[in-house]
Amino acid sequence: MTIQENFCPKCGGKTENEGLCNTCLRSDIEWLTCEPRLPCVICPTCGSIKKVNTWTDVPYDRQKLSEELAFGAVSAHVDVQDLELAISTREISPNRTQCTVYVRGILYGEPVYKTCETLIVWTKENCDRCSRLSGGYYASTIQVRATGRRPDTFERERAVKIAYDIEESVQQLGERLSFITRIDDTRDGVDIVVSSHSIGDTITRQIITEMGGKATRHPKLIGEQDGKKVYRITILLRLPEFRKGDVIMFNKRYYEVKGTDSGLIRVFDLIEGRSNVLHEHDSGFRLIGNVREAERADVTYTDNDIAGILDPVSYDIKEVKAHAWLRLSPHEKVKILRDHEEEEIILVG
Numbered sequence: 001m002t003i004q005e006n007f008c009p010k011c012g013g014k015t016e017n018e019g020l021c022n023t024c025l026r027s028d029i030e031w032l033t034c035e036p037r038l039p040c041v042i043c044p045t046c047g048s049i050k051k052v053n054t055w056t057d058v059p060y061d062r063q064k065l066s067e068e069l070a071f072g073a074v075s076a077h078v079d080v081q082d083l084e085l086a087i088s089t090r091e092i093s094p095n096r097t098q099c100t101v102y103v104r105g106i107l108y109g110e111p112v113y114k115t116c117e118t119l120i121v122w123t124k125e126n127c128d129r130c131s132r133l134s135g136g137y138y139a140s141t142i143q144v145r146a147t148g149r150r151p152d153t154f155e156r157e158r159a160v161k162i163a164y165d166i167e168e169s170v171q172q173l174g175e176r177l178s179f180i181t182r183i184d185d186t187r188d189g190v191d192i193v194v195s196s197h198s199i200g201d202t203i204t205r206q207i208i209t210e211m212g213g214k215a216t217r218h219p220k221l222i223g224e225q226d227g228k229k230v231y232r233i234t235i236l237l238r239l240p241e242f243r244k245g246d247v248i249m250f251n252k253r254y255y256e257v258k259g260t261d262s263g264l265i266r267v268f269d270l271i272e273g274r275s276n277v278l279h280e281h282d283s284g285f286r287l288i289g290n291v292r293e294a295e296r297a298d299v300t301y302t303d304n305d306i307a308g309i310l311d312p313v314s315y316d317i318k319e320v321k322a323h324a325w326l327r328l329s330p331h332e333k334v335k336i337l338r339d340h341e342e343e344e345i346i347l348v349g
């Protein structure tokens, strides 16, 4: 039995390999390559970074990004094992970073070392989002209106807050081209102008979930792009006639509105002290005010089902029905609204 002995065809030395010996292999291959120049495009407005024609939002930290780019510039041969990289960077000008990458590993049984130099060239370019934003690009307009009235300040602010919260969350999810182009406060309501149909629909759904109402979509063809029809959509969102907390009179009774769904007004009966529903299409509702605007008044005395309330404006004592659900007791505060038509004080809680 003989052991097969191999000889290296290059240096003639003994080897266990089928071809070149390890020493010749090591000197024969370019085990490390390195890109000398790395262009990196950054949006000067929002700090997004362009990677192969695609913009992405990454928190811009020049040092970290330099390291990441420089590591990415280095590629080692597949036979290098236990590869270790270290880096030092030097800012040579506002748009140039010189990087030295120190590389070591094991190649065919022996340690190898090398350093490589790479230059990062920073360039500035407005990203897709910032150029759309500065160009006033939009795809949908949500017109926030109300039924039979104008949205009040509270509703306007709430709708705007919902819109910004949604913009924030979709941006975080990486939908970088979904943003609010602008918001116009108009006499009749608020116009929320947005850059994509999807964010427009999401904002609309959320406003309706939180504030009630309904929406209709009106698309308008504005052209074609890459063979696809491009639409702009106007969404008319009508908030319900009555807001949450509105106190209304219906059939000589007072109710506090708790919400509206599909034609029904959920109310709290301010006499009986229990929940009920009214039908939106009924007529004869009269709006008194909203519990958010209620005044606070002192209960001066109670006598069975009668209570004396100190009017905080006129300082007169007014006698009212002390409905059982209110559980009034003297020297406590109670919230009141005024029905100017009936010259009555309504206890709302």
Ligand SMILES: [Zn+2]
Pocket: 008, 009, 010, 011, 012, 013, 020, 021, 022, 023, 024, 025
């Ligand atoms: Zn050899």
Ligand SMILES: [Zn+2]
Pocket: 043, 044, 045, 046, 047, 048, 126, 127, 128, 129, 130, 131
């Ligand atoms: Zn940008």
